[in-house]
Each structure stands twice: as structure tokens, then as C-alpha cells.
Amino acid sequence: MAASDDGIPPEPVARGAHDFAIGESISTTVATVLGRAAGMDPTSIRPLYEHIDTDALDALVAHGIETGRGAAVSIDFSVDDFDVCVRGDGEVSVYETF
Template sequence: MHALTTLEGVTPVHRTAFDPETERASTAIVRAVSTAGDVDPAAIDPLYDTIEPEALDRLVAHGARMANGGTSVVGFDVDEWTVIVHGDGTVVVYDREATEAELEIGSQRESDASLADDGTDRGADASS
């Protein structure tokens, strides 16, 4: 699973919404992934290969019932897609390769920024 709520710098392939009070999250995810891939829902890998659909449905339904408007967020990969599901019923589908590339770039930027904040130049020759 992904410990993130948005993927800054990565353009979603598909974004949709569903009503968590009347539709199961797992059904909405299958529909969103099949739309993103332009394939029949039966052609995607079963969700239970990645995540427990009933637990996901309960988590999202619980988040939707919370007084704060449903702040639960779950992210995981299905086939070649990264899926982010919000408790308010938002489903965002990203291309997994683009997502992984952006996460690598983001990690490198954070590392570079950390080095710059440290004030030390670890690339300099200590003997000069």
C-alpha cells in the first residue's frame, strides 16, 4: 500500500467519484481501473490479489460516515495502475510506471534538499 494521499507531479489517468453509502468501494475501483485501461472489468486482476475487498469497503464506508467528511485514504497497485481511494468516494487512478518514476525523482529531490540544508558538501575532496 502507498502511504500517500496525492501524487504531486503525476497526472492522473482517470478520476471518478462514487457514493460510499450506496456503492461499494471495491466495485467503484474495478470500474475506475477498467475505464483507465479501456478494458472489460473481467480483464483486470482480481482485487483480492492485492487487497482485501471487504475490508476496503468497510474502511471507506466508515470514513464516509465520520463527521469530518471522510478523511480515510488508501493507496495500492492493481495491474499497471496505482489507485488512491478517499473516504469521500473519490477514486484516482495513475499509471504505476509514471508514479514510481515521480516518487524516485521526489526522493532524490528530498535527499538533495537535505544535503543542502546540512550545509556540508559530501562530494568535496577532503584532502584539498
């Protein structure tokens, strides 16, 4: 995620919080938030695994939670016209790519 020309970080176009208690993967939450950002059903967007290793994403976030270091985990990547930020505490933010 890049700052705008005025140096102020942009607001996300979509944001979501992963619920670790329901047993879904963080990748599922990312796909849901990306779908919301694109104005589409999450099953209609290109599969997330075409952009990143979803097993690695899930494992990194799970490891952060298991070790009590979830707040220190932050994973950023691009998907089509969006920049995605996944935090180890389950926050998923999607920004338009500049």
C-alpha cells in the same frame, strides 16, 4: 503515487467518484475506474481481491463516512501497472506506475 522527475504529481489516467446513494461498494467503483484506465471492461481485469482485501477497503471507507471523517481517509495501493488512490469522500484516482 510518486511524483515525476520534475517533482510535479502526475495526472491520473482515470478518475471516478463513488455514489454512496446507490448502495454499491467502493470496491466496485475502484474496479470500474481501473477498467477504464486499462481500456478494458472491469469484468475482464484481474479481480481486485487478488491485490487487496476488498472487504477491508469497503469497511474503512464506510467507517469514515459513518463517523464524518471520510475526508481524512486515503488509501493507496498498486494493481498491476497502476497506482490507485481511494479517498474517503469517494474519489478514486488511477495513475500509471512509474
